[in-house]
Amino acid sequence: MNTTTFRTDQEFFFDPQRCIGCHACEMACAECETNGQTAMIHVDYVDRFLSTQTSVQVCMHCEDPVCAKVCPADAITKDEFGIVHSANTARCIACSNCVQACPFGVPKKVEPLDLMMKCNMCYDRTSAGKKPMCATVCPSGALFYGTREQIGRNRPNSSPVNTFRFGQQLVKTKVNIMMPKGATELVVDSE
């Protein structure tokens, strides 16, 4: 309790283009006991009528989390490691503000529980120095948890980026997306 061996030298890197839609991450995510055996990771078809391409999305753990700011119940907090935690179960009033405000589409409202739940980077594992479940089972490298040196060696032609632009809004995150070499931000501004 209140003790942690969270490894600050390790980071999360994800690459939607590498997602093969195997859903192994979903199965692994449901093993995380802080989620109550509910998968928090999202695996979607990007545009099912046009393509079989799937995409994966974890919580990006924003530096200035809009989910926490729009929460009317002060239920969402960010800890000293930059992890934006799932809603405090005693406080969350299930209004879904966070669900609609998150630019990455991450929080889930679990209707029967009257509760918002989201990825907390497997805090039960990462706080004990282990890797998140999804990253340990991803077979295609779409999800990776390790040091910058490791990802640099594995993916020499990509750059980890943690800056996003949604319209006018600049969002900086703890989690990185793997972009073409030299890219500094990902602009999400149109269909």
Next chain:
Amino acid sequence: MFNTLNLRAALVAAVATVLLVASILIGSRNLTNFDPALVAYLFGCIFACFGIVYRYTVWLQRPPTWRYFARGWKLFFTGRTIAYGWELVKHFIVQFLGQKFIRNRGKARGFGHMLMAWGCLLAFAITFPLVFGWIHFGLKPGGINIYEIFVFGFKIMEFPLHTVLAEIIFNGLNWSAILVIAGVMIMMRRRLTHAGQIAIQTFEGDWLPLLLLLAISLTGLGISLDYKFMEGKAHQFMAITHAITVILFLLWMPFGKFYHIIQRPAQLGIAIYRRAGAEGPQAVCPHTTKEFDSQMHVDDVKAVAAELGFNYARKDGKSHIEYSPQGKRALLAKAHLKARQKAGSLFG
């Protein structure tokens, strides 16, 4: 300290506290019915009143909280009061008294929480009126077998001593202590054995409230056990330790986990808001072309985000918030694909 003082909240809290003191003076008939043995509890309650109203008023001033608060009351009083009132009653019975949403999170958890909640609510319903002098008991003049109950100085009932009814009434706080202890045991077991809880729990946020409830309940039961089986030999010790634990609870209420008891009824407003949203126009995601939420909620989130300094306006005039969560994830994946295509390689 004065730099961070919220003057509006301090004023509202001061008015609420004055009103409480006035209601105590009136309700106890100018302290005639006030029990001096409870004076320490009274000051704890008065402090808790100021602290709770202060925090509540600060909380209400946050843009998202104020929007829901104002919207909830506005909806309630705009022609659908009976329908929304019925919604509130249903929600109160099923979710608050029945605690369905907590039971859905786990049977033992729901049962444990329900025992604690009912125990605490029963204790509040007895303790506060007693401490404020709103309720007092007395022997009916002319005999030693009939007890009378007075509320605000008015006699409301009488009952014979040494009956089942008398035992139920006199032991009201003992019943609540037993409920709370049983609930605390279930919740403590969960906190000792559930790996997910162990990872994220904190002492002050999760264990201290349970320990405090346990201490209040055990010392409260101790008072009864002492006078029934120990001839009151430990009365002073039990009374003082019980008073200390209860006053700690009252002083901590505006700051710690117990504040959720005050905050939680906001969920009732959400029930009205959601019903009104479901009856009104729905927002359609431009990506999935499916309805995903009420238009009222999407518009409110847009307005609140803007008020908080987040600007998701795009070049095409749309806002990123107008997309469903699935649509937002697809937009990000598409933007990523576009960036990869532009760089000449899908992988790297």
